[in-house]
Amino acid sequence: GAGVSQSPSNKVTEKGKDVELRCDPISGHTALYWYRQSLGQGLEFLIYFQGNSAPDKSGLPSDRFSAERTGGSVSTLTIQRTQQEDSAVYLCASSPRPSRDYEQYFGPGTRLTVT
Amino acid sequence: GESVGLHLPTLSVQEGDNSIINCAYSNSASDYFIWYKQESGKGPQFIIDIRSNMDKRQGQRVTVLLNKTVKHLSLQIAATQPGDSAVYFCAEIHTGRRALTFGSGTRLQVQP
Numbered sequence: 001g002a003g004v005s006q007s008p009s010n011k012v013t014e015k016g017k018d019v020e021l022r023c024d025p026i027s028g029h030t031a032l033y034w035y036r037q038s039l040g041q042g043l044e045f046l047i048y049f050q051g052n053s054a055p056d057k058s059g060l061p062s063d064r065f066s067a068e069r070t071g072g073s074v075s076t077l078t079i080q081r082t083q084q085e086d087s088a089v090y091l092c093a094s095s096p097r098p099s100r101d102y103e104q105y106f107g108p109g110t111r112l113t114v115t
Numbered sequence: 116g117e118s119v120g121l122h123l124p125t126l127s128v129q130e131g132d133n134s135i136i137n138c139a140y141s142n143s144a145s146d147y148f149i150w151y152k153q154e155s156g157k158g159p160q161f162i163i164d165i166r167s168n169m170d171k172r173q174g175q176r177v178t179v180l181l182n183k184t185v186k187h188l189s190l191q192i193a194a195t196q197p198g199d200s201a202v203y204f205c206a207e208i209h210t211g212r213r214a215l216t217f218g219s220g221t222r223l224q225v226q227p
Contacts, residue, residue: 103164
């Protein structure tokens with residue numbers, strides 16, 4: 001079946017602009033995660049949605065970052081007033097149910113470049 | 116603070132040899148440890164997991180070993196193939212936070 005999809009695949013923006021990144025999780029998966037991967041680094045957790053529960057926003061690096069998940073499916077990560085240090089690959093993942101949240105399925109990512 | 120790290124940044128092996136990728140962790144409260152494979156331009160791909168109350172788990176050509184005494188995790192790949200060339204990340208998850216904490220990765224290069 002279809003995996004996790006993300007759009008756009010690449011985004012170049014000017015410093016100070018806002019950007020929106022989209023994630024379509026695997027159908028039926030209850031949990032959705034956003035991670036950030038800087039060049040040559042591991043993945044850094046940003047935010048986690050589980051069903052109708054309040055999201056875990058503990059990984060968001062600043063109040064310029066926000067995310068929402070509509071209808072328990074599609075999610076949008078918004079970065080306001082982008083800075084050069086925001087340049088990274090933003091990865092979305094979903095997992096089927098809380099008891100297996102260690103098994104996460106990742107999308108291909110959105111490469112964000114802030115000039 | 117808690118961390119999940121790796122001993123070697125790059126591992127080069129000959130095709131057909133066995134590969135061992137190591138990882139150290141510091142969080143004793145982890146429920147699961149997981150290995151992910153990331154090929155260039157793609158998102159990480161789940162390989163295998165091991166629960167914290169186990170010390171060994173085998174999959175197809177892969178084995179994960181967990182030594183809780185020294186807080187060490189390893190991934191063994193049997194008969195390494197060119198398609199195994201990728202960056203491998205260890206990760207952990209624990210009850211307190213249901214997101215993965217990743218290590219910095221080891222690049223595996225398979226020489227033909």
